Amino acid sequence: xxxxxxxxxxxxxxxxxxxxxxxxxxxxxxxxxxxxxxxxxxxxxxxxxxxxxxxxxxxxxxxxxxxxxxxxxxxxxxxxxxxxxxxxxxxxxxxxxxxxxxxxxxxxxxxxxxxxxxxxxxxxxxxxxxxxxxxxxxxxxxxxxxxxxxxxxxxxxxxxxxxxxxxxxxxxxxxxxxxxxxxxxxxxxxxxxxxxxxxxxxxxxxxxxxxxxxxxxxxxxxxxxxxxxxxxxxxxxxxxxxxxxxxxxxxxxxxxxxxxxxxxxxxxxxxxxxxxxxxxxxxxxxxxxxxxxxxxxxxxxxxxxxxxxxxxxxxxxxxxxxxxxxxxxxxxxxxxxxxxxxxxxxxxxxxxxxxxxxxxxxxxxxxxxxxxxxxxxxxxxxxxxxxxxxxxxxxxxxxxxxxxxxxxxxxxxxxxxxxxxxxxxxxxxxxxxxxxxxxxxxxxxxxxxxxxxxxxxxxxxxxxxxxxxxxxxxxxxxxxxxxxxxxxxxxxxxxxxxxxxxxxxxxxxxxxxxxxxxxxxxxxxxxxxxxxxxxxxxxxxxxxxxxxxxxxxxxxxxxxxxxxxxxxxxxxxxxxxxxxxxxxxxx
Numbered sequence: 001x002x003x004x005x006x007x008x009x010x011x012x013x014x015x016x017x018x019x020x021x022x023x024x025x026x027x028x029x030x031x032x033x034x035x036x037x038x039x040x041x042x043x044x045x046x047x048x049x050x051x052x053x054x055x056x057x058x059x060x061x062x063x064x065x066x067x068x069x070x071x072x073x074x075x076x077x078x079x080x081x082x083x084x085x086x087x088x089x090x091x092x093x094x095x096x097x098x099x100x101x102x103x104x105x106x107x108x109x110x111x112x113x114x115x116x117x118x119x120x121x122x123x124x125x126x127x128x129x130x131x132x133x134x135x136x137x138x139x140x141x142x143x144x145x146x147x148x149x150x151x152x153x154x155x156x157x158x159x160x161x162x163x164x165x166x167x168x169x170x171x172x173x174x175x176x177x178x179x180x181x182x183x184x185x186x187x188x189x190x191x192x193x194x195x196x197x198x199x200x201x202x203x204x205x206x207x208x209x210x211x212x213x214x215x216x217x218x219x220x221x222x223x224x225x226x227x228x229x230x231x232x233x234x235x236x237x238x239x240x241x242x243x244x245x246x247x248x249x250x251x252x253x254x255x256x257x258x259x260x261x262x263x264x265x266x267x268x269x270x271x272x273x274x275x276x277x278x279x280x281x282x283x284x285x286x287x288x289x290x291x292x293x294x295x296x297x298x299x300x301x302x303x304x305x306x307x308x309x310x311x312x313x314x315x316x317x318x319x320x321x322x323x324x325x326x327x328x329x330x331x332x333x334x335x336x337x338x339x340x341x342x343x344x345x346x347x348x349x350x351x352x353x354x355x356x357x358x359x360x361x362x363x364x365x366x367x368x369x370x371x372x373x374x375x376x377x378x379x380x381x382x383x384x385x386x387x388x389x390x391x392x393x394x395x396x397x398x399x400x401x402x403x404x405x406x407x408x409x410x411x412x413x414x415x416x417x418x419x420x421x422x423x424x425x426x427x428x429x430x431x432x433x434x435x436x437x438x439x440x441x442x443x444x445x446x447x448x449x450x451x452x453x454x455x456x457x458x459x460x461x462x463x464x465x466x467x468x469x470x471x472x473x474x475x476x477x478x479x480x481x482x483x484x485x486x487x488x489x490x491x492x493x494x495x496x497x498x499x500x501x502x503x504x505x506x507x508x509x510x511x512x513x514x515x516x517x518x519x520x521x522x523x524x525x526x527x528x529x530x531x532x533x534x535x536x537x538x539x540x541x542x543x544x545x546x547x548x549x550x551x552x553x554x555x556x557x558x559x560x561x562x563x564x565x566x567x568x569x570x571x572x573x574x575x576x577x578x579x580x581x582x583x584x585x586x587x
Contacts, residue, residue, distance in 0.1 A: 002043050002051055002066050012053055012066060014038030019055055021066050027546035034062055040104075042090035044116050047098045054102055054116065056087030061104050061119065077119045084108075091180075092116060093137035093145055093162070101162055103147055105132025111149055113162045123165040129153030133197075137162060138182035140208060141189035148192055148207060150177040157192065159207045171210040175203070179241075181227040183253075186235055188213065193239050195224025202227055202241045204253055214253040221245040246551050246578055250302065270575015272328040273555035275299070276338055283559055285573055286330065286340060287580060289313050291323040294342065294352075299559055299573060299582055314340060314352050317360060322346040329375035331385060331401060339401070341387060343372025349389055351401070363404045365389070365397060377401060378422035378429045378444070386444060388431055390417025396433055398444065411442050421462035423472045423488060430488055432474045434459040439476055441488050450491050452476070456484065460528075463509035465538050466521055467495060475523065475538070477506025483525055485538055497541035504529025508556035512570045512585060522585065524572045526553035533574050535585060545585070551578040 002010045002021070011022040019032040019041070032053075040056030043066075055062040060078035078085030089105045101122060105111035111132050113122040125147070134150040147162035157173035157180065160166060179195035183204055191204045191213055199220035204213045222245035229237040230250075239251040269288045276284040282300045289295040293315040297304055304313070327343030340352040347370055349363035365372070370393035378386050385401040394413040399406050415436030423430040423441075430441045439459050441450040461477035465485060473485045473495055481502035487495045507528035514521045522544070523536040531552060535545035556574040559582065573582040 002053065010066065012041050012043070014041050014055065019053070024547070025545060027543065032064060032066065034064070039086070039088045040090040042092045042102065044092040044100045044102065045094065046100075046117055052116070054090050054092065054104075056090050056104060056106075058084075058086045060085040061087050061090075061102075061114075063116070063119070077114070089132050089135040089149075091135035091137040091147070093139075095145060101137060101145065103135045103137055103149075103162060105135055105149060107131040111135070113147065113165075123163060125149065125160050125162075125165045125167075127154075127158070127167070134177055134180040136180040136182050136192060138190045138192075138207075146190075146207065148180055150180055150194075152176075152197075157194065157205070157207075168208075171206075171208055173205045173207065173210050175205070175212075178223050179225055179227050181229060181239075183229045183239065184237060185213070193227040193229065193241075195227045195241055195243070196220070197223055199224060199243060199245060202239055202249075202251055204239070216241075216249075216251045216253075219249060220247070248581075269295075269577060270580030271554045271577045272325060273557050273573060273575050273580060274328045274330045274340070275557050275559060275573070276330055276340065277332060277560050278336065278338060285580065285582070286328060287575065288325045288328075289315075292316060292318070294325065294328065294340065297580075299571070302580070302582070314358075316342065316350050316352075316358055320344065320346075320348050320350065320362060322348060324371075327372045327375045327389070329377065331377045331387075333385075334383075341375055341377075341401070343375055343389060345371040347372060347391065349375070349387070349399070351404070359404065361404075363387075363389075363399050365391065365395075369393070370395070373417050374420045374433075376420040376422050376431070378424075378431065380429070380444070388420055388422065390420050390433060390435075392416040394435055396420070396431065396442070408444070408446075411446075413438065413440075418458070418460055419462040421464050421474060423464050423474060425472060425488065432462055432488075434462055434476070439474075441474075441491070450488060452486060452491055458505075460505050460507050461509045461525075463511055463523070465511055465523060466514065468539060473538075475509050475511075477509050477525060479505040481506060481527070481530075483509070483523065483536065496539055499523070499525070499536050499538070499541050499543070501534060501543050501546075502527045502530055502532065507552075507554050508574070510556045510558040510572055512558050512572070522570075524556055524558065524574075524585075526556040526574050528552045528554055528576075533572070533583075547583065549574075549581070552576045555580075 013020045016037045019034045022029045042054045053066045086106045091103045094100045100116035102114045102116035111125045129151040130153040136148040147160045150157045155176040159168045177194040178197040181193040183191040183193045200218040201215040203215040220243045222243045224243045226242045228240045242248045274286040285297045287295045293313045322344040324345035329341045331339045342350045347365040351359045370391040374390040376388045387399045387401040396411040398408045413435035418434040421432040439452040458479040459476045463475040483499035485496045508526040510524040512522040523538045531549045533547045553576045559571040569584040571584045
């Protein structure tokens, strides 16, 4: 991450074909004048306060100004050694004098420490076997600069004086590492966070003694490429680790029993997602559990709830004879209480309430020999709430949510129902559905009477968004990557410009509704193929934000206002089979 005075933070990304500078707010990217494969990046400030970026390439070390394309790149500085000039690891440390040290290591048995601004050699450190894979620079408890280096062949982490190259041999860490990061501990000074070459646990070690202080559960299944300490306002920072198993995990080293949930579902399954409001520290996220249950996690912390109300998970009755959850929704009643509604692979629909637990018997649609694919609720004039369910057999069914009784005959389509949405209109609520290549509207309890043009193609996701005149629009997320807004009064043409940008299907859509201070609604969308979450102005078609997750996404929902602690900004949660995440959105 790069931050300069009066500049927005930017993200530097090294690739096989150079360095790109990415603006997380706008999604804009520019390429730096660096060619070839990039293996390491490190940012530092000059004595005058300018930001510089050090780049490790196959040909050597380069430094440049990432905020000024006209500033010349310093001449390439190859590393010395018989194994070639490439730079595989970098680390920086600013000394009290204003001088910055830059450590660089590659395939050789030596690593070099430079003056970061001039690239003059400060010292050469020997004894790195067949090369360096990770470096860290930090201050010890006596405020002395220290250098930690991990080698691919010595299977240890060694610490040195970066000004002289002298090793602290009594404190070698007997653990191989693929990544290193300084961790500021309030009692022990700076510790070293280690990520393993084969995954497994993330650990903290005291570099002064070579002793392990903390080890996380061994959840990573691939090489841990980076470990970073993140201040959260608590006494101890969190550790964030990123792995080739395509997960980013957050650890709290205060103890596996007090803060970290010692369960085997630490990352969760975010393929289905719903929001349950009404907890002391904000809303909860509902996700599939291992089998026969729904997990309840804190939206703010991502951890399983530890309190009894609500519990950590909702386990439905074993006599329902199905462990496969296929649809998930919640409904908030006028008194503020909430119900959780689940759809199962065998066609059953269950309802859970905080005071009464699971309602039994469930709504039984097993006669269709079809799974429940989508759920939605709509309120009729008066107090009636209708549960609408869509099945893999193409049926759209209507039941009273309170009693479970069927209210009208099902609407039948030719293909599986992909998505449902309820639109309030002046003449009564409409149910929108996506089935096969068809998107249609149906009055409650009546056959479908309106259909969108066939050019929309298959539509995996639906949502509802307000128009500028206050009416309700249907939002469709297409397999072609386009997001379209439609008025049920004029269903042949789009009501606003098409939102284009996703590559592949739009798997989920969420609405951030307007507020008194922000009258503009926002749409959040998720892509299953391009792995992105995007934020849009639905009335102009402008893309406002983009987040690349690197993993397929299948779910997304907006959190209630004030749902995240310490901020009034709205938030969204999103996920897929690999896990789930939440972020705040600055309007």
